[in-house]
Amino acid sequence: MKVFLGLGANLNRPQHQMEGALVRLGAPRAVSSLYRTTPVGGPSGQPDYFNAAIALLWDRSPFALLRLIHDIEADFGRERSVRFGPRTLDIDILAISGLSIDSRELQVPHPRARERAFVLVPLADVDAKLAATFGYDGHCPAEVVKTAPFDASNGTWIADNGASTSTGAMGE
Ligand SMILES: Nc1ncnc2c1ncn2[C@@H]1O[C@H](COP(=O)(O)OP(=O)(O)OP(=O)(O)O)[C@@H](O)[C@H]1O
Ligand SMILES: Nc1nc2c(c(=O)[nH]1)N=C(CO)CN2
Numbered sequence: 001m002k003v004f005l006g007l008g009a010n011l012n013r014p015q016h017q018m019e020g021a022l023v024r025l026g027a028p029r030a031v032s033s034l035y036r037t038t039p040v041g042g043p044s045g046q047p048d049y050f051n052a053a054i055a056l057l058w059d060r061s062p063f064a065l066l067r068l069i070h071d072i073e074a075d076f077g078r079e080r081s082v083r084f085g086p087r088t089l090d091i092d093i094l095a096i097s098g099l100s101i102d103s104r105e106l107q108v109p110h111p112r113a114r115e116r117a118f119v120l121v122p123l124a125d126v127d128a129k130l131a132a133t134f135g136y137d138g139h140c141p142a143e144v145v146k147t148a149p150f151d152a153s154n155g156t157w158i159a160d161n162g163a164s165t166s167t168g169a170m171g172e
Contacts, residue, residue, distance in 0.1 A: 002029070002097040003058045003065060004130060006110070006119045007051065008090040010039065014050035015148075017076045017089040019156055022054065024072045030055040031150040032125035034157040037118040038143035042084030050147070052157075053094065053122035062096055066106050069093070094123060095130060109134070117144050 005025070009017045015034065022028060032053045039046045058065050069091040076089040094110045101108040113119045114134040121144045124131035128138075140146075148157035 001058055001099065003056050003062075004094040004096070004123060004126065005054050005056065005069075006090075006092040006094050006113070006122065007054065008037075008049050008092075008118065009088055010047045010049040010086050011088045012077065015157055018050065018052060020076060021072050021089060021091060022155060024075075025054070025056055025068070028054040028056045030126040031152070032122035033146050033150060034148040035118065035122055036145045036147045039086075040084075040116065040118065040143075042086065043082060046086040049118060051118045051122055051144075052150075053119070053126045055126045058096075062093065062099070062101055062106060062108065065093060092119075094119060117141050 007018050007021060018034070022031065035051045037049045037051050039049055073087075073089050073091060078087055078089050092110050092113075093106070093108050094113050096108050099108060110119075113123075114136075117140070120131050120134055120136040121140050123134070124136055124138070150156075151158050
């Protein structure tokens with residue numbers, strides 16, 4: 001089945017953690033550009049986030065994918081303390097083709113995706129029709145800034161405008 005994941009990070013070296021997650025998740029079918037986004041919710045003063053979305057083929061259960069995601073987040077130093085607090089790596093299952101799940105530990109499509117430009121703008125890079133089903137209208141708000149296209153030849157994002165992808169404050 002085809003699964004769509006959202007990636008976010010705003011501590012340490014976000015691009016590094018997100019590229020590490022791509023390696024762990026296996027060859028993605030599509031990867032969005034990397035976006036720098038203003039934090040939504042959580043404590044004030046946290047660094048900007050980096051966000052991206054990917055599509056991937058997955059042939060095990062969605063719950064096995066959730067477990068893998070939790071392992072990857074933990075391996076990259078994710079601590080779960082403050083809700084919507086800053087994090088080294090967050091991976092959300094945004095959608096799974098042809099499937100919806102409503103269990104205590106997993107809800108798919110992701111119930112908060114449709115409210116979040118930091119999710120929908122990258123998701124539209126990967127699958128514009130899917131983003132439209134979440135109500136995305138193609139508008140990229142000022143709080144979401146494209147910083148780097150993905151280079152599939154080496155599996156990394158290219159910071160093409162000199163923009164630093166390290167958040168500095170609170171990280172490193
Ligand atoms: N679609 C989903 N993708 C990822 N986790 C999910 C999903 N649906 C439910 N969960 C559950 O949500 C729990 C909390 O996830 P997490 O800590 O990443 O939340 P958050 O990033 O702080 O908030 P949000 O879920 O709003 O992005 C996870 O342990 C997982 O069991
Ligand atoms: N810009 C931005 N803000 C957030 C993000 C995120 O990934 N990007 N994730 C959150 C919790 O999932 C809360 N707020």
